Amino acid sequence: MSADTLSNLKIQIEKLKKDFDQNQQINADKKLIYLGKKGLFNELSKEIKNVSNENKKVAGQLLNELKTYLQNRLETNSSVDHKNKWVDLTIPGKDQESGHVHPISQAIEEISGIFQKIGFTRVRYPEVDWDHYAFEALNMPADHPARDEWETFFVKVPPNKKMGKVVLTPHTSNGQVREMERLKHQPPIRMINIARCYRRQQDVTHTQMFHQFEGLVVDKGINIQHLKGTLDYFAQEFYGPGTKSRIRPFHFQFTEPSFEVDFSCHICHGTGLIADEHGDKQKCGLCKSGWHEVGGAGMVHPNVLKAGGIDPQEYTGFAFGWGVERTYTLRKGLNIDDIRYFYSGETRFLAQF
Ligand code: DAH
Numbered sequence: 001m002s003a004d005t006l007s008n009l010k011i012q013i014e015k016l017k018k019d020f021d022q023n024q025q026i027n028a029d030k031k032l033i034y035l036g037k038k039g040l041f042n043e044l045s046k047e048i049k050n051v052s053n054e055n056k057k058v059a060g061q062l063l064n065e066l067k068t069y070l071q072n073r074l075e076t077n078s079s080v081d082h083k084n085k086w087v088d089l090t091i092p093g094k095d096q097e098s099g100h101v102h103p104i105s106q107a108i109e110e111i112s113g114i115f116q117k118i119g120f121t122r123v124r125y126p127e128v129d130w131d132h133y134a135f136e137a138l139n140m141p142a143d144h145p146a147r148d149e150w151e152t153f154f155v156k157v158p159p160n161k162k163m164g165k166v167v168l169t170p171h172t173s174n175g176q177v178r179e180m181e182r183l184k185h186q187p188p189i190r191m192i193n194i195a196r197c198y199r200r201q202q203d204v205t206h207t208q209m210f211h212q213f214e215g216l217v218v219d220k221g222i223n224i225q226h227l228k229g230t231l232d233y234f235a236q237e238f239y240g241p242g243t244k245s246r247i248r249p250f251h252f253q254f255t256e257p258s259f260e261v262d263f264s265c266h267i268c269h270g271t272g273l274i275a276d277e278h279g280d281k282q283k284c285g286l287c288k289s290g291w292h293e294v295g296g297a298g299m300v301h302p303n304v305l306k307a308g309g310i311d312p313q314e315y316t317g318f319a320f321g322w323g324v325e326r327t328y329t330l331r332k333g334l335n336i337d338d339i340r341y342f343y344s345g346e347t348r349f350l351a352q353f
Contacts, residue, residue: 006055009047013066016040020070027074034070041067103353104211104342107328108194111213114237115192118230120215123182125175127196128155131164133174137307138254146253151199168198172214172321173254176300179216180308187315189218194324204338211324218300218310218317224257227297227318235263239331244270246291255298255319262291266332292330295322 016034023030034040044063051059101109112122125133131142140146142164150170159165175193183189193214202208217226224247231245243266247259264270265287272290273281284290297320302312329336341349 005047005050005052006059009044009051009059010062012044012047013062016044016066017069020073031074035067035074041070100353102342103350104324104328106353107324108211108213111238111324111327112192112194114234115215117237118233120190120192120217123175123179123191123193124195125169125172125178125193127169127198128166129169129174130160131167132162133177134167134169134171136164137177137304138173139301139303139307140253144253151201153198153200169195170199171197172212173319175214176216176254176304176319177308180218180305180310185309187218187220187310187317189216189317191216202340204340205326207325207340207343209343210339212321213324213327214319214321216300216317216319218305218315220315222299222316222318224299224318227299227320230318231261231297231320238327239263239266242269247297250296250298252296252298254301254304255296256301258296258298260293261295261297261320261322262293263330265290265292294327294330295320297321 019040020030020034023033025033032039036042041063044066048056048059048063116122134152135144135147135150136142152170153168155166155168157166172193172195175191175195179189179191179193191214193216194211196209197212198209199206200208215230217230228245228247231247235243235245242264244264246262246264248262250258250260252258265272265284267286268274268284268290270290272284272288274284276282297318300317300319305312305315305317325339325342328334329339
């Protein structure tokens with residue numbers, strides 16, 4: 001009977017070993033299952049009480065051997081993966097994926113830096129603002145047809161008697177009179193206002209939410225040459241040496257005179273022509289005319305200075321404003337044919353910047 005119990009124990013030991021070797025779980029789990037307090041080894045060890053006294057010693061030895069077997073296996077396998085596959089520990093680990101600042105935020109930082117170098121102060125004004133700052137104070141009274149150009153979103157809240165309706169700012173020009181008020185109507189003013197703007201338009205060159213930057217300078221004796229110098233400076237800093245600016249007559253209610261601003265094309269250097277592989281001159285594919293239109297500018301209208309509490313007899317100023325997205329996509333080598341990509345959340349696109 002006792003011999004039988006011993007051979008029975010031997011069979012069970014072999015079974016447990018086999019079971020252990022075939023078990024695919026990770027070592028930590030295996031340790032618990034086989035060598036844990038309530039594990040299979042301890043369970044099997046209880047059998048020793050059924051073994052006759054004369055065989056107890058042998059049984060004890062067999063169980064000890066089993067324990068060593070299990071321990072050794074667990075130790076030698078502890079650094080390899082749970083399926084006991086061979087692993088090359090010299091392979092470099094995987095890099096953590098990390099995000100980065102959005103390309104438009106990068107452009108905003110760069111634009112701020114360029115203007116801060118020549119003494120402009122970066123400010124931000126509300127993106128949900130009163131009609132007063134977005135239109136009325138900018139020489140565009142209610143029902144003025146010029147307002148139509150701004151495709152404005154109105155917010156459904158009761159209007160204020162003095163300030164009018166609430167709008168999602170369609171341009172950063174709302175910051176002009178706000179800045180005059182912030183400085184208590186006391187020039188000099190040198191502001192760069194960069195903020196989100198909203199308009200009811202969406203296509204390859206427009207998104208309903210976009211960014212603009214707005215410059216405003218007011219002081220004694222400010223004239224068009226100061227404006228032109230500032231535009232040339234920006235063109236060179238942002239697009240590289242040799243880039244020129246050009247101003248063309250235009251109309252805005254809040255500037256007089258008003259201009260549209262162009263920058264020379266960096267591909268054809270403002271000529272509108274590039275040589276093909278035979279050396280023949282062809283129309284430049286990027287600009288077609290040598291110039292890119294970017295935005296508006298002008299000398300601040302006396303009515304706008306008055307709305308900001310500044311005497312137009314004593315002070316003059318210039319202003320300019322245009323879109324960050326457009327300014328940025330004109331940069332050399334970018335070739336972005338649809339600005340909606342910027343806000344698509346497509347990380348394969350954004351990771352390139
Ligand atoms: N706010 C104008 C727009 O969104 C652009 C503009 C034109 C800004 C002339 C100015 C300016 O400061 O002087 O189209």
